Structures are given as C-alpha cells and as structure tokens.
Amino acid sequence: DIVMTQAPLSVSVTPGESASISCRSSKSLLHSNGITYVYWYLQKPGKSPQLLIYRMSNLASGVPDRFSGSGSETDFTLKISRVEAEDVGIYYCGQLLENLWTFGGGTKLELK
Amino acid sequence: QVTLKESGPGILQPSQALSLTCTFSGFSLSTYGMRVSWIRQPSGKGLEWLATIDWDDDKYYNPSLKSRLTVSKDTSNNQAFLKITSMDSADTATYYCAWRRGDYWGQGVMVTVSS
Numbered sequence: 532d533i534v535m536t537q538a539p540l541s542v543s544v545t546p547g548e549s550a551s552i553s554c555r556s557s558k559s560l561l562h563s564n565g566i567t568y569v570y571w572y573l574q575k576p577g578k579s580p581q582l583l584i585y586r587m588s589n590l591a592s593g594v595p596d597r598f599s600g601s602g603s604e605t606d607f608t609l610k611i612s613r614v615e616a617e618d619v620g621i622y623y624c625g626q627l628l629e630n631l632w633t634f635g636g637g638t639k640l641e642l643k
Numbered sequence: 644q645v646t647l648k649e650s651g652p653g654i655l656q657p658s659q660a661l662s663l664t665c666t667f668s669g670f671s672l673s674t675y676g677m678r679v680s681w682i683r684q685p686s687g688k689g690l691e692w693l694a695t696i697d698w699d700d701d702k703y704y705n706p707s708l709k710s711r712l713t714v715s716k717d718t719s720n721n722q723a724f725l726k727i728t729s730m731d732s733a734d735t736a737t738y739y740c741a742w743r744r745g746d747y748w749g750q751g752v753m754v755t756v757s758s
Contacts (some may be wrong), residue, residue: 532706532707570744570745572690572745579739579748579749579750579751580690580739580741580745580748581748582744582745582746582747585744585746591746592746623689623690625690625745627744630695630703631692631703631705631706632680632682632692632695633692634689634690634691634692635689636689637689637690
C-alpha cells in the first residue's frame with residue numbers, strides 16, 4: 532500500500548495570513564503519463580469532504596484561487612493564501628495512482 | 644449537478660452483515676470513465692477507502708478488508724451497493740459514497756455496531 536504522511540497535525544493561522552500543509556507519499560505518485568495522482572480535500576466541521584486540488588496542482592471547480600497545490604514525485608504541499616474563517620476544518624491529502632485510494636491522516640486548521 | 648446519498652440500517656449487531664446503498668443522480672455508471680467509491684470515517688478519525696466500482700464493472704478493494712467487502716451496481720436505477728460481512732464494533736463509522744476521485748461526496752450515513 533502507498534502510505535500518505537501529513538504534517539503538521541494541526542496549524543493555527545491568523546486570518547489573512549497564509550498556511551502550508553505538507554504530505555509525503557511512500558512511493559512516487561508520478562505516472563508514466565506525466566500526471567501526478569495526488570489530491571487535496573477539506574472536511575469542514577460536520578460536513579462531508581470536498582475536493583480542493585486534483586492531480587497535484589489543478590484547482591477543483593468552485594474552489595477559490597487562494598488554494599494552490601505543488602510538489603514533486605513524493606513530496607506535496609497545499610498552500611492557502613489569505614486564510615479566511617470558512618477555511619477552518621481538516622485537510623486530507625490522498626493518492627489514486629493504482630486505483631487503490633489512500634489518505635493522509637489529516638491536518639486540522641484553526642484560526643488564531 | 645451530481646448528487647449522491649447513502650442509505651443503510653443505522654444500527655446492527657456484531658457478526659451481522661452491513662448492506663449500504665448509494666443512490667445518485669447527474670451521471671450514469673454505465674458511461675465511460677465513471678466510478679463510485681466507498682469511504683468510511685470513524686467518529687473523530689480519518690478517512691479510510693473501502694472499495695470502488697467502475698463503469699465497466701471493474702472493482703477494487705482495500706487489501707486489508709477485501710475478504711469482507713463486495714461492491715456492486717444497478718445502472719438502471721442509478722445505485723451502487725456495498726456489503727460488509729462480519730461487522731464488529733471497530734466498523735462503527737460514517738460511511739460515504741463518492742463520485743470519481745472525490746469530486747462529489749454523499750452526506751454520509753452513520754452505522755453503529757452494538758449488541
């Protein structure tokens with residue numbers, strides 16, 4: 532199985548400041564087709580997860596451009612610029628390289 | 644507009660089998676490239692993928708749970724199903740179905756295993 536490891540476990544951010552969340556995979560997520568199969572999700576309190584970023588750096592429909600994804604073959608970063616109150620929740624990275632989906636443990640974002 | 648909604652028994656006893664239904668709209672599971680996945684989340688914990696069924700009836704299972712899982716679909720009624728055998732208290736969780744790579748998720752259904 533591909534293991535996804537997130538850091539930190541939690542982050543506290545002042546509204547208007549930026550935040551970064553890291554995710555590392557135990558295996559390269561770069562497919563031979565050139566696509567890196569890493570995804571980012573946000574689960575707001577009491578809600579279902581929602582897709583933020585697909586294939587490492589593509590913004591999902593309706594997601595503000597304050598969110599961005601980047602990375603290499605095994606190390607990935609979600610950056611949130613100008614954090615707002617609506618960004619509070621738990622962020623998960625996930626991978627879908629081999630049709631076997633795995634998720635990171637989650638990073639909780641709180642406001643200062 | 645894609646929507647998904649899970650349904651299930653809510654509570655069941657240890658050793659019983661769980662049967663879940665995902666009723667969806669906005670896409671057909673007989674269309675090329677479509678897929679529905681099942682994911683669960685124990686209260687206060689992270690996400691665990693369980694199974695996926697593709698438009699062409701290909702099926703994928705979490706290796707650690709594979710012997711207990713069966714995923715299926717009814718394309719004419721826009722439904723996907725998940726069966727889990729030998730339920731235990733450790734299987735108590737909210738169960739979600741999701742479209743494709745998690746582009747859309749259902750609201751989740753809480754399942755409690757208790758005697």
